[in-house]
Each structure stands twice: as structure tokens, then as C-alpha cells.
Amino acid sequence: MPVFKHPQILIASNLTDGEVLFLGPSGWERDHRRARVARSADEAAALEALGKRDISANRVVDVYLADVEIGSDGAPTPLHYREKMRVKGPSVRLDLGKQATGGAL
């Protein structure tokens, strides 16, 4: 098992439209700030298991864990710039993606 260094969230793409989703306390969310945060390897494994369940249920595809940092408001923000991009949308078109509809900061 890889060394657990940072809190993690589970990211996926919605099957029907490809939109980036985050596993929240009660299902998949569009807004990463509502993502459930794993703070240990066991919690991360539990998130992954839920992801596999929803892959099997044909809800989501391309599921993986991403490292995050927790802000003062308790909300997670991805550490890597690739996932920072996925949380918002294209940096060259602020009118597209989640950033266009207020789904992300």
C-alpha cells in the first residue's frame, strides 16, 4: 500500500456526460468542496471501494484518489495543478466548466 502523505478525495467522470465528480458524504457531487475527505490509508481504501462499486453500477468512470489540502473552512483543494484544473474548468475559458456556473472557486 502506498504511503499516505496527504488527505485525499475521490474524483471521477460522470458516465453520461463526462463531467468531473467528487464523492461526497451521500453520493457524487459536482462541487469538490463537498467531497468526502480521507484522512488515513484505511479511509482512502474505503473511498476507493465505493468508487469501484459505482463503476460497477455504471454511474462513473475513471475513478482515482487525489491529494488535497484542507483550507481554514474545512474544504479540500487539490494539491496538483492537474486536479486544480479539473475542479474549475479550462484556464483559458472561464466561461466553461464548473467555474462558469459557480460550482467551484
Add this chain to the structure above:
Amino acid sequence: MTAHDPEAMRRPNAPMTTYRYDEYDAAFVSERVAEFREQVRRRLSGALTEEEFRPFRLMNGLYLQLHAYMLRVAIPYGTLTARQMRRLADIAEKWDKGYGHFTTRQNLQYNWPKLVDTPDILESLADVEMHAIQTSGNCIRNVTADHFAGVAPDEIEDPRPTAEFLRQWSSLHSEFSFLPRKFKIAVTGAAHDRAAILVHDIGLRIVKNDTGEIGYQVVVGGGLGRSPFIGKVVGDFVPREDLLAFLEAILRVYNRFGRRDNKYKARVKILVHEKGIDEIRAAVEAEFAAMDRSAFAHDSEEFERIAAFFAPPPYDSLPATSASLRAAKLESPAFANFADVNVGAHKMPGYAIVTVSLKPIGGVPGDATSDQMRVLADASERFGFGELRVSHEQNIILPHVKQDDLLTLWRMLDAAGLATANAGLVSDIISCPGLDYCSLATARSIPIAQAISKRFSDMSRQRRIGKLGVKISGCINACGHHHVGAIGILGLEKKGQESYQITLGGDPTFSASIGEILGPGVTAEQVPDVVEHLVDYYLAEREEGEAFIDTWRRIGHARFKDVLRREGEDGADI
């Protein structure tokens, strides 16, 4: 029947100089749409897992990218009718987000389609003789060609009949549906290479021998990506009669001996590099000699039938130069600038080839809105027999414009934000989508292109600099062709940050060369400074008539490297 028969002309938006589907083409595309509709239905119902569905969607050009699905639509050899361009616009508006992205493979990509809508999109494309077949996967991809095909003064023969012949041969070719890796073919029929044939898996150059017979110089093993190579000549003069069989022999050798153990070593360029061109040539010739060539026997009637679709449109007889064009240029400096930079010579007196730049200053290279696509379709009908081309430089070409019409056309383009006079200049940047869209990318490329474009926003300065190919890729796969940029920029990840490696001296033409690395990577913020330093140094050193690449070749890579080292803070980060 040819594309110019009165019967064909009566059809609304009838293609004038482009291939038109026959019953076989139409039936097979239509069946494919129905098949994919069923596959999508089964995927959504859960009957197919993602693992099972993935090859089916890729066979129909549908990828899953960073923010959404992406659909890659084939535009064979980059040729489009006005009707097709309008349909692309309509699809963008109805099922996407109102724009499309024209690519270096002369295709169009939609960045936001929903899986559930893709069967309808494909059906809508099929209605105008378009599809997304073989725009992905380990097969022979969309065949590309010189975007000035049929109109360039330096042309020996229009490459599009050959490209269409190859499209028909390669479409759903059962033996080559599971090659070791993807396979790209480009064709040119001109004295100057505008199709980058030396950096394709197979490059075809139409040539004429001493007896006046038309044939093909066949180049194999070129390519970019993580291991860039310039292609090597495998056949100096392959007669047209032997072309299909000869290509079949090459593909068979590749299919048999190409590596399948390592996807990074699976392209034909690696096979050619590892075996050497002499061994490959011997293997191809042996296969060619041994194979049953009857199945690939040249059908000259069929070739002529196809070629007839690309017959020249009904040009008017005009004087070689236009008095009204001369007057308009004197009247409007902005128009004169456009005419000087974006308008090229045409083989027919009184006509011109117009490059419509999809690179507005600070814009996203290759993007066009639905409205802009419609303006281009209208313009092609008003001024160019309803035909358009997509260039591998991510621009749109209007190939048959009367010189007398250029001013009116320019006003129309200008009103739509399509009159940027930078074709071939420093801001006419090839850029892949990079990490703004692509799941393979390791860094962004579009913002780098935008920053360079803004840095050189002064158009008179751009003209003083002259021809300069800047090409940017957001990862090592090199979709932005950075290896063959006179200035190439490769986005990578370095210690969790975006980092950009600069190369100099790349050239995609018959004098092809792969760029040499300038030094360690720089930050995104530093890239425009580096480019500007390089350009300033070139301007200081160039001799009369030299383009950037000429000066670089004359004075050498080391001196460019040295000047940057001196101008960097300590040289360490440049």
C-alpha cells in the same frame, strides 16, 4: 457524373470540388452510426462495462478527457463544403458549447459532447457525408494533404484524389484495424511541402519521372512524439499502378514486425530506426514481390472517377492581376496588410488563395465559434465555390477567391474577428489543447501561445520578423508539433510545476529537421521573454532575406544558446 455536372449543381449546397459519397459510403457510415447507437444504449444500460465499451467509443472518435468527453470528427485531407461547415457549426451549438477546435490533423474536435448525444451527433454528421471513424485507435488515421491542393502554382498534381483513394483503401481495412500503433499518412503534390510529409508514418510526394509519368516518392518512418524522426525514402518512384500494393506491403511489414511489447516503441518510426531503412526496404520489396497483388491492382477508371470529383471549379477568365485589388490596398493599409500576409498566389490568373487565421491575438489557436464557422461557410459560397480547407496549421483556407473580391471578403472576415493578418508569422502558433482540455497533457500550452501572441501583438513588428513557426505541445506526444517548430515549446511537469523546454531549428518541410534543445526548462512566465530574446537576436544577426530558421542554421545553435545564457540572470534557468 462529376461534381460539376448540372445535376449535381442543382442540389442545395452541392459540393463543387470535393468528393461526394456513393451509395456504399453512405450505407457504411449509416450502419456504423446505428451500430454505435446500440453500443451506447448497451453501455448506459450496464450491459457493457467501460472496459468493453472503450474500444467501441474510440473507434468512433470519442475520448474521455479532462473535463468531459471529446469527439474527434474526420475531415479527410482537410476538405470541407460550406454545407458541412454549417453542420459542424450547428452541432457545436446544439450539442456542444458553441465552438469547435480545428486540429493539426486537419480534423475538428468538440470538447464537451455528452455520451448520450453522440449517436445523434454522428447521425447529423452522416447526413452531410461526415463521420468520426478512424480518428482514434491503432489503425490508419485520417489521410491528410496539402491544404493548397488543386490551386497551388507549384503543384505537379492535386494530391486529393490520391488521398481519397487511400481513404477508401484504408477505411475499415480489416487487416490493418489492429496495428501495433496508430498510423498516419500525408500526401503532397507540390514542390513545397505544406503537409509535413517527412514527419508522418508514411509520406507521399507526387513526382514526375523523366518520361513524364506520375508516381510517388514514398517516405516511411517519420514522426514526432517522444522519439522524433525524419522519414526515410523507401521507394524513390513508385508508379501509380503499384501504389496501393506498395503501401499494403509496407503496412504488412509493419504489422508483422512492429513492436507490440512496448507502446512507446510500437510506431513504424521505431521499426525503421531499429532495423535501418535498407532492411525495411528489402522487407517491403520482398513482400511486394511475393504478395498476391491482384486484390490491389490499380483501377485507373476508379482513380479517374475519384479524380473527377476534384476537377477545377468553373473559373472565370480573368487578368492575372486585379486593378481593383491594387486600388483597395492603397486605400486601406489594414486590408493591404491582410492581402500581403494571408493571401497567396493561385494557379489561375486573377484568383487567390486566402488563409483565414484562427489565431487572433490572445486567442485560442484553432478555435472557431459556430457563428464564425457560418461566416466561413457563407464566405466560401459567396467567394469560393463553396469549398474550404482546414490546414495542419489550424487555419481555414478559402482556395478559390477572385482577387477582385478580396476587399469584400476581408470586410466580412474582419466583422467576424477572422481577419488577423498573421499567416505564417510569429503569432500564427500551432498549439495542442494541452492541459486545459487533454487528459494526457502534462502542462498547459494554450496560455503559452496566448502570451507569446500578446507579446508580439504589434502586427508591423510581426511582419518585420517575418516567417517564423512557433509550435507548442503540452506533453511529449507532440500533438503541437514542437519538434518541427523553428521555435518549439514543450510543456512538461517538473517537481510538481509546469515547465517548458524550448527547442530551436525544427522544420516540417522537405528540408525537415528536428529542433535542438536550448537548455533546462523555464517557467510559463519566462517563455515570452525567452522567445523575445531569441527573436531579437535573430533580428540583429539575420542577413538579407533570411527567415529565423535560416539564420539559426547559418550561425548555429550554440550562439543562440550563448546569447540566452548571457541574458538570463545567471544562465541557470534558461
